[in-house]
Amino acid sequence: MTPLELFHHLDKDVKVVTKKAKRSQCVKPERIEKEMKRVIAWWSGGIASAVACQKAIELFSSDYNVEVVFIDTKNEHEDTYRFLDDCSNIYKKEIKVISNEKYSNIKEVWRKYNSLNVAKGAICSSQLKKDVRVKYQDIENDYSQVFGFDYSKSEQNRAKNMLKNYPEINPNFPLIDFKYTKEDCIKEVESWGIRVPLTYELGFRNNNCFKTGCVQGGIGYWQKIKRDFPEKFRDMANIERELSIKNGKPITICSDQSKGKKVRLFLEAMDEFPDVLDISSKKGREPETLMECNGFCSTEEQLDLFDDILTEIKETNTLNLKELRKK
């Protein structure tokens, strides 16, 4: 399926087909003459990408060389490597592991850039995921890249952003094609007879960077880390303290946007910044589902698309994604 076809597929006006019907209608890529081009299926350690990789193997293996690749941040929960071996056995295929060798751990990134999680996204995601992915891809010779975006509205929007902003990588999203939610992915992985990553069993809704905890996790996620993993929480509170004092301004993981304006929140209050509250000032909440980290968390890219959509709606009073895609 080309990016344009998939974009049309994601258009809400396109007729909805059932999961069963969709499976049988699945468009097989056109056979490329001469040599087999590569399809990179990105395995991220979470259940969504695990299922997407399996779908990529089913869909593309007869016509393309499907590589399953994991970009290791070296900041993963150790059970991620057990899950990797289990998935590899299910796929009957090696999962290639690559990393940014410039850094031996994620804290080096945060310290180098004096940054944790800002409006543009997380610097660690950009350095440890995006840069590695861009270096590894081969636009000229790859047919497609496959991502585990699920069938939730937010991830469908992200898929649209990616199609608009990165058409050259010809992204594919089998979970959206097959209408797989995160819950469907958990059932699918369990149907393979293997355990989901331990972090899901611990009550988190992702398996991102659990060695330190993920800076994109949000208030509910960090409230849970504080309750269940106090040492991890203290360690990251100390990182916030170190960077904030060094830079003379609050550098935080969390922020509150409930009143429209983004308000920074520390994990633990600091005497040096008495005006900045900490996450205990917010009502207790559960961790939200978090996108698997692949270096596409920049809100700048999302705003770019939303601006276009808003202009489109203003000018035509309709939302025509098909035309928008051609721009």
Ligand code: SF4
């Ligand atoms: S999973 Fe979270 S902490 Fe890890 S690289 Fe991505 S944004 Fe950073």
